[in-house]
Amino acid sequence: MNKKLGSSRIGKRLAVALGVALAASTVAVPSSGAAKISAAAKNDLTIMINEPDAGWCNQDSPGVDQVAAKNAVLETLTIQNDKGKIVPYLAEAYSSSPDFKQWTVKLRQGIKFHDGEELTSKTVQMNMLANLGLMPAFMGGKGPKASLPAIAWMDMAGINGALNPRTKVPADSAAVIAGKWANFLKIIDTYTVQFNLATPRPNFPYNLWSVGRTTVMSTNSLLSPSCGTTVAAGTGPFMVQSKGTDPNTTVLVANPNYWRKAKDGSSLPKASTVTFKTVGDAAQRANAVRTGQADIATFGATAGTQINELKKLTKKVTVYQGPREISWNFHLNTTQLPFAKKSARLAFASAIDTKAFATLMTKGNADPSYAIAPPMHPFYVKDASPKYDPVKAREYAAQYKTETGKDLAVVLPVNTTTESTKANQAICNMLGAAGIACSLMPPVTSTQLILRGFALQQQASWFNVNSGYYADFGLLFVTNTNLELSGFGFTDPTLTKCFEDARAIATKEAFAPCATKVAQEAYQVPTYNEGGTLVWNNKVTGIGATPLPGGAFRPIISGSGFDIASATKTKG
Helix, strand or coil, X not given: CCHHHHCHHHHHHHHHHHCCCCCHHXXXXXXXXXXXXXXXXXXXXXXXXXXXXXCCCCCXXXXXXXXXXXXXXXXCCEEECCCCCEEECCEEEEEECCCCCEEEEEECCCCECCCCCECCHHHHHHHXXXXXXXXXXXXXXXXXXXXXXXXXXHHHHCXXXXXXXXXXXXXXXXXXXXXXXXXXXXXXXXXXXXXXXXXXXXXXXXXXXXXXXXXXXXXXXXXXXXXCCCECCCCCCEEEEEECCCCCEEEEEECCCCCCECCCCCECCCCCEEEEEECCCHHHHHHHHHHCCCCEEEECHHHHHHHHHHHCCCCCEEEEECCCCEEEEEEEXXXXXXXXXXXXXXXXXXXXXXXXXXXHHHCCCCEECCCCCCCCCCCCCCCCCCCCCHHHHHHHHHHHHHXXXXXXXXXXXXXXXXXXXXXXXXXXXXXXXXXXXXXXXXXXXXXXXXXXXXXXXXXXXXXXXXXXXXXXXXXHCCCCCCCCCCCCCCCCHHHHHHHHHHHHHCCHHHHHHHHHHHHHCCCEEEEEEEXXXXXXXXXXXXXXXXXXXXXXXCCCCCCCCCCXXXXXXXXX
């Protein structure tokens, strides 16, 4: 970020000029984010998750488990229902201009945060400022700092923040950013905001949901030094009682003023408390929900052995699997050999037996993928990627040797998780079967893996594309911006123009040639599509029984958590 933005003098001046300075001291925030409840309270729920929450104020929390806890406290303007459709949530309605560059969002009235602040356009403006990663600059150093989602939001606003050290786009000055920010989000009235985007985005409502990354919290929470620990006042069915003393435990208490109602008109939530416990071992979580030590547990597809065992216990537990909306792909580094050559990329893609890989990794709890985006993605193109063909893989590898004078050799990165090592070793075995040399780099942490990718120190990376955060798939491939979200210095001017032209037309048919080109060039190589798995003890009822606005239900969607507002359990 431009260092000029760190000045408190500039920050204060800009805040006043844009009308975003708020009297944060006028609202008292409970030290724990919620009042304590009686020890005699009944109907307590325990939920075991795999991943620790990344922090209430950290918008970059990609995991379904992380978001499950967050979404019980913090909510979004829109939400994805169980059919994959985006519907208004805290927003009452939204509409766009014919060119999809101007979006008007009308808020529901009468919704209050846990600390008593009303949900208004001003609060939404502050939260969007935080989403862009600009709040510390505009608010005298206060508020959440930039995270990965800030890159996407800054692109929507047309702001060049130089977040990627490899970008050739110069960073905007503080004055330029102030002007772009003021134009990006305008307050129409107390309950109506207008977004003015730099480029057409027909799927902008996805970004107002965006897999838990655009949650809305009170102004005091955003500006509090304790944001992310004990202070997190949202609009959700539960409030924070304690967080931070035990990094593996988060205790929530019922919000007595929750805005949604049950299907029968009764108040929500039904549970008095909800305790989220992080338990990394899938077998332990499975045993806990089977025996009743946990009421609910979450599982990723790689816990296939445990999931399949739980499916047999129909008298004790219920297993729900969400739509398989997350596509796991290999992203290839095209800036250097071997994958700068199309022949190497096609050899890699043709050597992978996605059906066998999905079976190995998930024991039948994922679908083999033959496209770079899952079927629920707005711009999904069926069967666009190269198919498994080890004979062709050898031919492409021979072509690569002719072009470069070198044998094709692949080195795959791994993080410190068992799943990462298992996945990449399986790919190496498949490459080896096609006559392509393959080895693994020494394992590092996920953060180190990302940083190493940005530094172009690895050939490939394995991560997911989903129908929320990457609803505009061009974010990964439009090369005249400062994004490069794939972690590599990708460049293809033809593809850039394809996505930009498609945005202007804003139809699925317009985007199809772009997605097809990504697949056929093997810039990404798909492996499998998965969805989150939710398991609950049969003493628990009401999971997903609360209708969303518009009458839709959402038991669970991968990456967006699940609705526990109506969850309750019987005694005994």
